[in-house]
Amino acid sequence: MNFVEQEVENDMAAGRTPEGVITRFPPEPNGYLHIGHAKAIWVDFGIAEKFGGRCNLRFDDTNPAKESQEFVDSIKDDIRWLGYDWQGHEYYASDYFEALYGFAVQLIEKGLAYVCDLSAEETRSYRGTPHEPGKNSPNRDRSTTENLALFKSMRDGEFPDGACTLRAKIDMAHANLNMRDPVLYRIARAHHHRTGDAWCIYPMYDFAHGQSDAIEGVTHSLCSLEFENHRPLYEWFLEHIDGIGSPRQIEFARLNLTYTITSKRKLQELVEKGYVTGWDDPRMPTIRGLRKRGYTPDAIRNMCAAAGLTKFNALHDMHLLENALREDLNKRADRRMAVLDPLKVVITNLAEDEAIECEAVNNPEAEGEGTSRTLHLTREIWIEQEDFREDAPSKFFRLKANGDVRLRYGYVIHCDEIIKDDAGNVVELRCTYDPESGGGKTPEGKKKVKGIIHWVSARDAVDAEVRLYDHLFKEPQPGTGGRTIEEDLNPDSIQVVQGAKLEPALSAAAAGTQVQFERLGYFVRTDDEDIVFNRAVSLRDSWAKFEQKG
Known part of the structure; x- marks a missing residue:
């Protein structure tokens, strides 16, 4: 067993999961899923399946300015394509907006939250540094009555965007910066793709996430190591809010591959600046891009298994993914x-x-x-x-x-x-x-x-267009060493071959058909109209000694 499975088994043996194991995959609907999400999906759904439980699909839709139904639909489609099913357990953080508001009121009533008038810049400056304690907000000692009234006014739209926030009252000298009176709510007049204009205040991720887990009865909140420092805050909320459960957060190393970036913000920049044709460009590390490139669900899942679950971050070679595809297509591709x-x-x-x-x-x-x-x-x-x-x-x-x-x-x-x-x-x-x-x-x-x-x-022979793809970036770790990701883009990441000569049977191949062009690699037909094939991956070996270049 890996360490996550061992922890889950221990919890079951101790009777901490009377209703069974429940995990969740909580994507933000502000972009398309990428290869890093594939590992999270493999972990969340795989752990639930192994222990006879279920995995909820919950969209963390707390930032309406960047979210859309398009992204919701694409995420669900990609999860299904990877071979997983949430069995009707589809939820949204927006389902719990009223409950979350009530939890915030409860914290105010306990003297554990207050309305703060500091600007975003002032809040950051008051926070301090890892080596210096922060300073208390001048609004930290407002009375419970005043805070309740101000928070209601925030909800009622009586303040402009950015005028104030609701913050937890914890400890501005805490060694963990996440515990220095974190923001729970901010004012943001943005049309929400599900709730419309019903709300003008929205909960922050750290506040919404754990409470949503508790509402759904999640037993194990499995997340990447970047959230390890957030765990004390996750547990603080669960401890101080009455009437909710106590899911357990366990962190594992995220998936990092050479020649790849998995920042949605940076991937979106590549799309918006026209460096790629879209989120589904076959050079992109998105699930959509990998699908269009010719990757298979089995290959991606097998790659995740080969990378394994650890407690330390590592950079895996892109060959790990490419070899998983070769091994899969070697058995199935004509x-x-x-x-x-x-x-x-x-x-x-x-x-x-x-x-x-x-x-x-x-x-x-x-x-x-x-x-x-x-x-x-x-x-x-x-x-x-x-x-x-x-x-x-x-x-x-x-x-x-x-x-x-x-x-x-x-x-x-x-x-x-x-x-x-x-x-x-x-x-x-x-x-x-x-x-x-x-x-x-x-x-x-x-x-x-x-x-x-x-x-x-x-x-x-039939004439065809063949697209030969290489890494999107020419450096193993794009955007490092003082370089920008734009500087590290590979100018030869795609080569379009016109007038290639193919066996006649390939003209009748349906879109999505995967084949091995002998000596050249594994390819997939892109559509039913034009005869176009994308190279998914080259061949690592050959079937004759003549491959020696001599």
């Missing part, structure tokens, strides 16, 4: 051949209308014997430009002048003649094929060659 930078090859000992059938396996990693398809070797085929060199080094095992190479699932061809244009560029190869050299799933034949290359029949 193999197809595609040529991205075509070079024409004419097989001179084949007639114009001749086509030789070659049997190709769809997925050698599939369980059982798998299935196969028929390819047609025709007089004209396409191969990759880089698979031919006129002046090749000794360890170049692909096609070269007067050399041999095997066509994947096909026959050995010999290069007899090189055709060049006026500028000296190779534009065509004239070759002959050896009829005795194979043509099946395991083409042994009588002729042994070291190199194997992929190819596509020129007669049967």
Whole structure:
């Protein structure tokens, strides 16, 4: 068991969960979910599932100026796509606005909260530093009667935005800055996507979060380490408010990946400044972007499991996510051949209308014997430009002048003649094929060659657009070392290939179909109209020794 599971099991054994284990995933509906949220979802829903409990989906909609129904809908869709279900337990912090207001009144009545007239800047200056105590607000000793009246006036809209706040009365000299009379409510006239204009005061996250957990009967509030210093405040509210439960907060390390940022504010800047095409740009670390890139729910969940749960922050290599996708798609993605930078090859000992059938396996990693398809070797085929060199080094095992190479699932061809244009560029190869050299799933034949290359029949090929994605950032830790994230953007994060040549079957592939382009990587078709494929991830290995560049 990881340490969170052990803590939950201990609580169950001690009888602290009579109603069962209840967790919650509490996203703010002010943006799209990203890969960091995926780990939180995996933890919150996974722990509940493991212990036979449930996970509530609760939207922390306490900042209406930045929230919208669009984000609510996208979050629910992404959670479902990841394979999780909140089983009808969908809640909103706004469901509890009246109850939260009542809790605040209760704290005032106990002498534990007061209305403060300091501005936001003054509040920060009065707070002190980690090494110096703060100063009491001049309004800290207002009477209970005055505070109740002022708080009601705040709710009734009698003060302008920013005129005052409601603060907890704890300790301005506390070692933990979060305990230095934190703000509970602020005035903000903003239209709320659910409550409309019914409220002009809104609770702060620290106040709304724990009390919402308690109202819902949450037993374990699982959150990232950044909230560890907030736990004393979380527990202070639960201790001093009557009539609510006592959920337990447990922190774990958030997910950090190289070449990635997971700040919603910074991701939004990338969108707004046009560095990416939107929240669903395949280069973005959002769930939407990963989906469009070709990632699978299983790969993301498996990556979270591989990263594990710890109590210390670590930076994981992006290979952790990429390898999880390779392992998943290796088992499920059919193999197809595609040529991205075509070079024409004419097989001179084949007639114009001749086509030789070659049997190709769809997925050698599939369980059982798998299935196969028929390819047609025709007089004209396409191969990759880089698979031919006129002046090749000794360890170049692909096609070269007067050399041999095997066509994947096909026959050995010999290069007899090189055709060049006026500028000296190779534009065509004239070759002959050896009829005795194979043509099946395991083409042994009588002729042994070291190199194997992929190819596509020129007669049967379909034209496509292929988008090759790389990391959005060129530095492992973007925006560090005095650099901005804009400075660290990778100018080569996308390469659009027009006129790629694909096997004909790929023209009928539905949107979302994932395939392996042999030697090139794993790809996904983006829509049903145009034949466009995004590369999800490149191949780490190859199926032939010729991959040595030589």
